[in-house]
Amino acid sequence: MTTTSKSTSRKLTIARAMAEAMAQEMRLDPRVFVMGEDVGPLGGVFGNTRGLFEEFGAERVRDTPISETAFIGAAVGAASDGMRPIVELMFVDFFGVCMDAIYNLMAKNTYFSGGKVKVPLVLMTSTGGGYSDAGQHSQCLYGTFAHLPGMKVVAPSNAYDAKGLMTAAIRDDNPVVFMYHKSLQGMGWLGTEKGATVPVPEESYTVEIGKAAVVREGHDVTLASLAAGVHHCLRAAKILEEGGFSAEVVDLRSLVPLDRETLRESVAKTGRLIVVDEDYHSYGVSGEIIASVAEYSGCRLKAAPQRVAYPDIPIPFAPTMEQWALPNADKVVAAFHEMMKENRGENS
Amino acid sequence: MQPTTEQRLWMYRHMVLSRYLEERIEELYMEGKTPVFNMAKGPIPGEMHLSNGQEPCAVGVCAHLTPDDIVTATHRPHHIAVAKGVDLDAMVAEIFGKATGLSGGRGGHMHLFDAAVNFSCSGIIGEGLGPAVGAALSRKMQGKPGVAVAFLGDGAANQGAFHESLNLAAVWRLPVVFVIEDNGWGISVPKQASTAVPRNDRRASGYDIPGMHVADNDVEGVFAMAGEAIARAREGQGPSLIEIETSRLAGHFMGDGEEYRPKGEKERLEQRDPIPRYRQQLLDIGALDETSDAELVERAQTRIEAAIRFAQQSEFLPPEAALEEVFA
Amino acid sequence: MTSDIRVPEDLWEGDTEGVITAWLVDDGATVAQGDLIAEMMVEKAQYEIEAPVSGRLVIAKEEDEVVAKGAVIATVET
Numbered sequence: 001m002t003t004t005s006k007s008t009s010r011k012l013t014i015a016r017a018m019a020e021a022m023a024q025e026m027r028l029d030p031r032v033f034v035m036g037e038d039v040g041p042l043g044g045v046f047g048n049t050r051g052l053f054e055e056f057g058a059e060r061v062r063d064t065p066i067s068e069t070a071f072i073g074a075a076v077g078a079a080s081d082g083m084r085p086i087v088e089l090m091f092v093d094f095f096g097v098c099m100d101a102i103y104n105l106m107a108k109n110t111y112f113s114g115g116k117v118k119v120p121l122v123l124m125t126s127t128g129g130g131y132s133d134a135g136q137h138s139q140c141l142y143g144t145f146a147h148l149p150g151m152k153v154v155a156p157s158n159a160y161d162a163k164g165l166m167t168a169a170i171r172d173d174n175p176v177v178f179m180y181h182k183s184l185q186g187m188g189w190l191g192t193e194k195g196a197t198v199p200v201p202e203e204s205y206t207v208e209i210g211k212a213a214v215v216r217e218g219h220d221v222t223l224a225s226l227a228a229g230v231h232h233c234l235r236a237a238k239i240l241e242e243g244g245f246s247a248e249v250v251d252l253r254s255l256v257p258l259d260r261e262t263l264r265e266s267v268a269k270t271g272r273l274i275v276v277d278e279d280y281h282s283y284g285v286s287g288e289i290i291a292s293v294a295e296y297s298g299c300r301l302k303a304a305p306q307r308v309a310y311p312d313i314p315i316p317f318a319p320t321m322e323q324w325a326l327p328n329a330d331k332v333v334a335a336f337h338e339m340m341k342e343n344r345g346e347n348s
Numbered sequence: 349m350q351p352t353t354e355q356r357l358w359m360y361r362h363m364v365l366s367r368y369l370e371e372r373i374e375e376l377y378m379e380g381k382t383p384v385f386n387m388a389k390g391p392i393p394g395e396m397h398l399s400n401g402q403e404p405c406a407v408g409v410c411a412h413l414t415p416d417d418i419v420t421a422t423h424r425p426h427h428i429a430v431a432k433g434v435d436l437d438a439m440v441a442e443i444f445g446k447a448t449g450l451s452g453g454r455g456g457h458m459h460l461f462d463a464a465v466n467f468s469c470s471g472i473i474g475e476g477l478g479p480a481v482g483a484a485l486s487r488k489m490q491g492k493p494g495v496a497v498a499f500l501g502d503g504a505a506n507q508g509a510f511h512e513s514l515n516l517a518a519v520w521r522l523p524v525v526f527v528i529e530d531n532g533w534g535i536s537v538p539k540q541a542s543t544a545v546p547r548n549d550r551r552a553s554g555y556d557i558p559g560m561h562v563a564d565n566d567v568e569g570v571f572a573m574a575g576e577a578i579a580r581a582r583e584g585q586g587p588s589l590i591e592i593e594t595s596r597l598a599g600h601f602m603g604d605g606e607e608y609r610p611k612g613e614k615e616r617l618e619q620r621d622p623i624p625r626y627r628q629q630l631l632d633i634g635a636l637d638e639t640s641d642a643e644l645v646e647r648a649q650t651r652i653e654a655a656i657r658f659a660q661q662s663e664f665l666p667p668e669a670a671l672e673e674v675f676a
Numbered sequence: 677m678t679s680d681i682r683v684p685e686d687l688w689e690g691d692t693e694g695v696i697t698a699w700l701v702d703d704g705a706t707v708a709q710g711d712l713i714a715e716m717m718v719e720k721a722q723y724e725i726e727a728p729v730s731g732r733l734v735i736a737k738e739e740d741e742v743v744a745k746g747a748v749i750a751t752v753e754t
Contacts (some may be wrong), residue, residue: 009702013715016700033489047722059489065519070512073478074485077496080468081418081486097508104472105479113461114451115673117468150674173676188697188717194739197698 012200013186015047017159018124018178021166022049022086024204026056029084032170035062035071036088036124045090046126046185068098072123076105079121084170089125092141092179106175107150121176122169127155128181128228128278130326131190135314138322142226142277143284145177146255152209153255155179157230158198159186161253164207172209181227181278195231210257214266218248221336222266224289225276226252229327232308233276236332245336255285260292267293271302274335276327281309303342306335349575351568353635355411357644359567360630362410363403363623365648366427369436370398370598372656373426373443377602385603391660392444394456399427401565401597404622405529406431408562408570408592409497412578418483418496420476421469422529423458428499429469434462440655446662453665454673466494474500474507477526481513484522484581495523495581502591503534505548511555514589518555523581525574526589531596536608552589562592565622567629595620679729681750683716683743687723693744694718696737703735707752714749729754 012020026032033056034049040063043050053061064071068089075087089095095102102123109117129138146153152174156162162180169176184196215230216237223233230251237247250266252259267273273293275286286307293299308327316322351359373392380390387394399406402424410431413419421428429439435450442449443457450460458471466483470476480498487494504510505528517524528548532539545551552559560577562569570592577588595617599606606614630636636644683694694716701713707727714725727733731754737743 009705010711011698011700011702013698013700031490050722062520065512065515067512067516069509070478070481070516073475073509073513074482074516077418077420077479077482077484078486078489079482080479081466081483083486083489085482100472100475100509101478105470105475108459109461109468110676111673112451112455112459113463113468114449114454115676116451116463117461118676120676152675186698186715187720187722188695188715189720192697197700 009199010202011197012159012163013047013197014156014159014162014180015044015050015185015187017163017200018048018166018180019050019052020200021163021170023052023055025167025170026052026060031082031084032086033060033062033083034086034088035064035075037064037066037090039063039088044088046180046182047187048124048180048185049088068094069101072098073101073105075121076101076109076119079119080109080117084120086122086124086170089123091137092125092127093136093139095141095144103148107148110174111150118173119175120173122166122178123175124178124180126182127179128183129315129322130183132317132319132322134317138315140279140310142179142255142279143288145179146285151175151177151256153177153179154209154253155181155227155255156253157184157227157251158196159200160198161207163200164205165209165253167204168206168209171206176209179227183228193228193231195234207253210254210259212253212259212262213251214248214262215251216247216249218246219270220245220247221272221274221339222248222250222270223274223276223332224250224252224263226255226285227278229276229278232327232329232332235329236336239329239333240336247336258288258292263289264293264296264299267299267301271300272339273301273305274332274339275305275307275309276332277307277309278327279310280312281307282312284309303339306339308332308335349572351411351571355571356630356635359407359411359571360626360636361644361648362407362431363626364645365652366403366406366430367400367623368649368652369426369430369440370400372652374398374602376656396457396602397424397600398598398602399424401595401617401622402529402531403427404565404567404570405499405527405592405594408567409527409574411571412575413497415465416494418466418480418494419499420480420496421467421499422476422501422504423469423471423473424501425458425460425469429460429462429467432467433465434460434467435464436651436655437658438462441659441662444659444662445664446659447665448658448662451673452669454670474504474509476500477509477513480524481517481522484517484524485520488522495525495578497525497527497578499527499529501534502528502530502532502539502548503542505551506543514552514555514557514587517587518557521584521586523584524587525577525581526587527574528589528591529594530591531594533596533600535600547591549589549591557586558588560588560590562590565592565594565620567622567626595622597621677754679731679752679754680748681725681728681752683725683745683747683749685745687716687745688718688721691745692718693742694723695742696739696749697722699735699739701733703733705733707731707733725749727752
């Protein structure tokens, strides 16, 4: 592992923050181990297990065959038998070959045992596109996982949250799906988002699962998002500020549990909501967020909520098409201006 | 490997217990479901997959296990649960959906979990294998004793999970035994229409692990093969695969018309019912006599009746308890 | 005194240029010898740059800049 830094400012990429959280927990708790494809000497295709193999060896950092049904099923069995596995599903798009182990076993064993069997398992998985890998390696599928009861779901937007959420996930007695966006990892070839590489304390800490963060305060509109979308929102907020508008940005951080209170408080203040989601438009996170606000009588909306989400299409390969379809700051700004054409009587 | 007299009587007693339980469930299940078969009605709602005929698989294997050892079973789990020592009262109450059931009625007969004896089962074909492999990995990593046994049907041997799990267990040399209960049927589709492989134990060679076969639903044949495989696992020599020719005396589930069975099959299977056969075997070698048999059967029936009474007299949880226990 | 931080000649095989993907300390920060201070990328592989000496870091090459082996990417004022 990295030597203890004496630097006055120390930043980490999300990849390194995840690895540091895992290493610290592995030092504390011999039950914690990592398994997945290429998590060993390679250090993870997305860098998030870098250094673990060198420190903990092949027994606790286990390269698996390309066999997700078996090793995710095995993680459920190990978790139920007293271990605390961290298992990697390399791309979330691969859930099709192992979803039974995830949603029928991992997510249901606690319920079907009347709470007597715990499944303390972290399923970490990469999400997101933007680098022309097309529709089997670029999806977010946040809604797919958050929809299914029995597992927590988190998606950090920066390295500080990534470390704290990973530590919290490992210590949680429930299964936690840790969804990390490839463009935030700090792997240059995936198009690195600079804003995700932030100062991270060396000492261990947790970020509570189920708490959103207001990452920028404002009063004209709430921009709610998660993971990479938060950075689109922050850029949009800057552009709006230049036009004299003040946008609040809510980083959901956790989809299950969902912090509806923070969201509702924000919208109660701003009266306007735009949800930015790289997952598909329909039946997903954006719809749930809007419903959560619409159901709540405390939010007097000044305009119909908007969403900037991925169109309901498989993710195309050609950069022209893919970039056109992805959410970005300009789309958020355009949605805001569209919204401002509507006036629901602010004085009512 | 030959069982001791004590082991023989243990196996016989648990076969009798399991069978009597199934017979009583069969009667009670139909209450409220005739003449109109409404699956949600009656004291035992839901699907019901009875294990009559498959008892040798359960007792021959579990005779070698302790409560510390792990078993994952199938959607047809009762015989295995009985042999593994699952709390009978809580198990039957769970089958009735009652508050005193293993999970308070959240799981039902296909989702029985008894952590005290490391037993679980799943309603999804082939999906107990991965967790068994993982539990075996857990024991190996923690340096704790114990082996894992995954039961599956012959139909599950065509699932990806079967092949992936055998491969992973083999490459990591884990203390796990895969036990195929070959009853010849996947619901209504016969084995030979599902695979060109006549004996699934041969598939073990594809993963470079031992494959063993037990013919004719033979209790002591199962005992011998399972003893060997489990001993190998305990000694750190890795996984094994056993296929047992067994018989599904009931339909796939209760209410099954079984029109798909060839004429005469059921009668033939009933004539080879493993319980009277084993009883005769024990009488022949003097491990049992008519009096001790009658006592054993009566004790088993009394035990099952007590469990059924316990279930019947238990309350249901309040419906809103459905919202609890989603998370630990 | 000022020491240069150069891309080590043996950091990766061959003469391909690399790119700085992340500075893991701020410009002007105090660093200690051996600290991980930057990440570089050559094709899809990642490489680490450590501080050769302790002192105050002055960044010379920004993130996303393409640099060759031996190039000075920062200096440390000791």
